[in-house]
Amino acid sequence: MNKTSVLCMLLFSCFFIISGKKITVYKTDSILKNIAFVYADNFYKFQKEVNLLDALTNKEASLKELKRQVKKNRLAYKKIEFLFDYYQTAYNTTYINGAPIPKISEYFEATEVIQPNGLQALDEAVFEEDSLENRQHVKELANKLKNHVDFILKSHLPIQLKASQVIESIRSGLVRIFTLGITGYDTPGSLNGLEESLVSLQSMKIAFLYFNEGINPKAISKFNAVKKLFIKGEKLLKSENNFNDFDRMYFLKEVLNPLYVELLEFQNLNNIRLEPYKKHAQNYKAKNIFDANFLDTNFYSELVYLPLNNKKTIQLGKLLFNDPQLSNSGKMSCVTCHNPNIAFTDGLPKSVSNDKEVFGSRNSPTILNAGYSTRYFLDMRAFTLETQVAHVLDNPLEFNTSFKVIIEKLDKNANYRKLFKDAYNDVDKKNINQKSISNALAAYVNSLKSFNSPFDKYVRNKTKKYPENAKRGFNLFMGKGTCATCHFAPVFNGTTPPFYLESDSEVLGVTQGFDSINPKLDTDLGRFSNGLIGDKQPYFKNSFKTVSIRNANLTAPYMHNGLFTTLEEVIAFYNLGGGEGMGIKVENQTLSPSHLNLSKQEIEDIIAFIKTLSDTLNYTKKNNLNQSGVNLN
Template sequence: MDYKSPQPHKRQIMPLLLLVSMCLFGSVVLSSFKAETVAATNQVAGSVRQKLLQDLDALKKQAGVFTGSLRQFEQQQVRVEQVREAFYQLKHAYKKTEHLVEYLDPELAKSLNGAPIPKVAVEHQPYLALHFQEPTHVTFQPEGLQVLEELLFAEELAPGPQQEALLLAFRLEEKISLFNNNLRNQPLTDRQLLESLREQLVRAMTMGITGFDTPAAGHSLAYTATSLEPVLQTLRLYRENASGQVQARCSESVKLVQDAQAYLQQHPDFDSFNRLYFIRELADPAYASLTTLQHLLLQQTQVADLSKPVNDLSYSLFDDRFLQPAFYAKQDRSNANPELVMLGKVLFFDPVLSSNNQRSCASCHAPSKAFTDGQVRSLAFDAKGKTLRNSPTLLNAVYSTAYFWDGRAQYLQDQVPDVVNKAEELHGNYEQVTEKLQQSAEYRQLFKRAFKSQPENSVSTNTINRAIAAYVQSLVALNSPFDQYMRRQTNEYSEAAIRGANLFMGKAGCATCHFAPAFNGTVPPRFLESETEVLGVPATADLTNTTLDADAGRGGVIGAAAFQYSFKTPTVRNAALTAPYMHNGVFSTLGEIVDFYDAGGGAGIGLTVPNQTLPPSPLNLTTEEKQDLVVFMNSLMDTTATTSVPKRLPSFPKGSELNKRIVGGQY
């Protein structure tokens, strides 16, 4: 009998035909979408590059006009008001190029529009070398538009400042020409273009509307509106070259950015501008739309890129995933390893790290106090003396590139050995600590689970530091009433808190150093650098009769004049739980802090602080405004990361004195 292939039943044929047809339809749709996407991106990058070159030419021309006005003023041919008007036009011309200049060459951008404070370049050395020799450094004087603004809008433009302004104007022209020439040989990709648009929205929300780069003349809202114009132009180009789904998304993005720009133009008064409305209702939705558009155009996979701080999959500045903790890790730059975090948590609360087995990391970073110690200065190891400074919060501490009050460590992992070894703190010794840990079968097992790739040598100085750093990295608390309101998860948010938030980001100037969303000193829109500031912190809380605190801060680590009395800008999240305030605990309430800033810092109250980075002029806040600021800061409370403490510690062999250890230590 001849063998015949069995005939498929009709019920088998129909699903097969359906599957084939679905695959064919899907490939047609996918091909159509790819063609649609290619059409949208083929011409846009080239057109934007050409427009940028034109805008740079216009910027260079306006820089020449400004330089000419300075010369004329020097010869008494024009009034200072005309020079200032030429400056306004120059700043607007820069804002039309800002998104791509800052994206493509951030270092050049700092010389065009950087903060008007000296820049200290420090030679990179191993962290521990800081304890034995001072790193070499070079100080560069500030230049660019912000420095010019402070000179031009002083009470009087005297001959000395005139000459300085003229020199800075020439330098500005040179830098613009340099960037212009370099760009002519540099292609522009769609990824660069789309990322620069999203960065510009973040810049507008965190820096533009706060007056970050307008230290003397104002006009920050008008400048921010101008900076959104190239965003609109680019989106319109994509819309013209797209169809279907991409075109619809482009249209949505255009409408949202248009509305944000219009709001800025219609509400030019800096003090009364409603920043929360602008961010929540206009700019943040525009950012979400741009994120979706980038995913469509670049056909990005839904996997976070952990090689940069900002999460491309996040749709809101106040999404708790907007910044990626893994980026800030020194070694373990991957999604959190639960076993590693658990080991770090146990070590954090275990006094076995100290020489007397009585003190732990939690001794100075108590969960009930938002991982601070509530001390003016922390209790020393001998339980009698005090350390030089107090313990800052560890909640959201991961979002930083500088640790300790003086910023001497770059990573959380580098913070651990300083604490373990320091005689005033844990007074420990890694050789003794590892020897103790090796005696515990439970600890050996915990280390093997956390470090599966090195089971035979899993207990070491490096693994201890990595585990504790991983735990601190996990202490993310970004679900405060403020965050929930900004994410539109609730409409319940008090009028006093709204007023306070607007003051914080506006008239009070707080957000020019405490940047959203972490409200610390890590600078947007890329969040790659954490600042220190010179505030002129007093030795006592009596602002009418005090002296400058003697602690040199970062100046004690890097001997640059610009760093004298400079301290890391901490987060104000959970500030209601982290009193007393400042490195020396000089202020016991948030109200006292607000009074200090309102007076203009140390220089404002009459102390000699020539390098103060905080403006010394008074803010002139009313009593109600000060109260509203405190209400806002209180609304940044989220203690969800502080509730879990180990119930017990790993055991040691029977009869060991180490089994008497107390979770968190005795003192």
């Protein structure tokens, strides 16, 4: 073979490779352009519906017409939500579809209070009693929504997409459907969550189907599997019109969780690189919404002294956690209020203090899964697990000491000097200091995770055994009982999905005693009086952090004041609509005052579900399954 022939073959090969690469890029570009085109078209349709609503509120439209147009607005929005919320989370949750409560945004309006606005506020408002005042409120909400949509469109479109981000936004969209859609969180007035979830699912399916173009042969079977699951989900949502009757457990196990993992496997097989657009707690490598690693606590502890997943600091933190010499009296340790044998609580209405005759001001919540939060303590006064430590040390009723005193004590102990050197050598001039002590304790608390309960094993398909009454209870918890509209899966705490960027508090109207005939509001102002200027807002009066209900069967008594001794009492309180539902005037109560009308059997079923969330076997010698009373045989 002569040189000319070899050169021709090389040139042909290069041309073939380059052409092939161009075809691949062209197909990828084509996919993304098609998705972007449909998205933009749907966004302009949404804008049109918003404009129609705004115009309608300026006329003498009937309430029926307003409800119909708000519904059209919301369904049009659901076609764009999975992408819009992924790329514009802050703007979306503040102005387009945020919760219908006042808020302060770290992104907009500085420290000014932003009053309820957007689609959720509209959904709630048009189902309020018809009055001139409410009509004016609806008109103002519609006008604000129009202005906000017009504003964001100027900078948001045209949108530049990446294949990885489209897949990731779809997977986050599935989490949103499960946690905010079928629970009714997103539709506080209409309870139209099933139809809206259907539209969301369909819009994500349409976007996904464009990946059929230029698909890697290895990914074809996964593509078809995902397509079938989308269709199955559509059928399930179409077949049930009654919000209370929808089988959320079946939908989770047969559609959402399988879809969540199959989309990831399709992404890998189709050589779509994992490159998230934004920083948040959701771990896209997780294969199940209830995987132990679905959320990453590192997101909440990014700015710590040393990463909290260090084994040496965790072990050191455990030692400090159990050491009474950290307190001024030498008799009190972290374990005093957070005993592993009772799910890291103390079993008392209000926590003990260093004075036997005096109790603390609030109940001691469990610290299991405490790391999945952006705020700490029941009044949310601390922003990190590390800063939380100082509040305990300084408190006259708790450790009543200072870091200076503790450092001197620890520095006299040869074992502690060695352990601190092993963990923190070369991080600072002195190994034992305020930051290292706080970091070690935070590392240990952050390591206390509880995601291997009977419920978790069942939804992860590790077992087929699960009580029927607990299944019914899960469906009630996620639906009619509205529990999941505050206690969000998978941690079942107040950290809001689908990106889990911030933690919520709620005004429940908790009373001084459980007296439904002559109730009196508890005097603790909670978050309003936590000492933070940003939280001294009227709508935070009597507001307390939404804690996880995982292991709740083991952590009685309940509420910030330890008012309720049983879960039956807690659910009875919610069943009555909280303080306002019992007739108290509660300013800015976030819990709906409407009675839930749960039957005795339904309450028992919800409790049966809660019992299956117990998992403390790694932290106590007692068998947590026996503690919870769950029979899996």
